[in-house]
Amino acid sequence: MISKKMTKALNEQIVLEGYASFLYLSMASWFDKEGLEGSAQFMRRQSDEERAHMLRIFDYLSEVDAHAIAPAVKQPPKEFDSVQEVFEMVYAHEQKVTQSINKLLTIAKSESDYTTENFLQWYIKEQREEENLMRSILDKIKLIGNGPQSLYYIDKEVEAVNNAELDGASETEDL
Numbered sequence: 001m002i003s004k005k006m007t008k009a010l011n012e013q014i015v016l017e018g019y020a021s022f023l024y025l026s027m028a029s030w031f032d033k034e035g036l037e038g039s040a041q042f043m044r045r046q047s048d049e050e051r052a053h054m055l056r057i058f059d060y061l062s063e064v065d066a067h068a069i070a071p072a073v074k075q076p077p078k079e080f081d082s083v084q085e086v087f088e089m090v091y092a093h094e095q096k097v098t099q100s101i102n103k104l105l106t107i108a109k110s111e112s113d114y115t116t117e118n119f120l121q122w123y124i125k126e127q128r129e130e131e132n133l134m135r136s137i138l139d140k141i142k143l144i145g146n147g148p149q150s151l152y153y154i155d156k157e158v159e160a161v162n163n164a165e166l167d168g169a170s171e172t173e174d175l
């Protein structure tokens with residue numbers, strides 16, 4: 001039986017994952033407006049992934065007979081100064097999510113809630129991969145440079161990362 005405290009904390013995580021989905025959708029739209037198609041597709045896919053992360057918690061709560069709460073929609077920023085700023089914001093948000101997952105794990109451990117502890121392991125791995133991915137994109141942006149002439153090359157790099165992720169996902173599905 002899941003505790004009220006654990007249920008509340010998981011519902012708060014739903015808010016965070018849901019906000020990430022809308023934030024990344026807003027970033028995808030900004031990239032699209034700026035003519036950065038590769039980056040727009042990348043952020044659109046990230047947005048879909050975050051929605052899936054949110055729904056995973058929804059389904060878990062209902063599986064353990066708790067009440068999953070649909071979060072309020074908070075308006076994310078819609079204008080950004082640069083591609084680098086966008087990816088810095090994404091990286092910072094992912095770090096915040098990781099901290100939050102770690103707190104959830106601490107609660108689960110303190111309550112000897114092994115079922116939730118086991119459920120959260122997937123997020124631990126996912127966050128490590130996502131932080132690593134965003135850091136590698138930021139490293140590339142820093143190498144290429146953030147001036148107007150560099151935008152085309154940055155977009156191509158992000159597009160290549162997106163295609164590699166898509167290939168990786170379809171290989172996993174084939175297994």
Ligand code: OFO
Pocket residue numbers: 017020050053094097123126127130
């Ligand atoms: Fe990467 O934020 Fe979801 O888990």
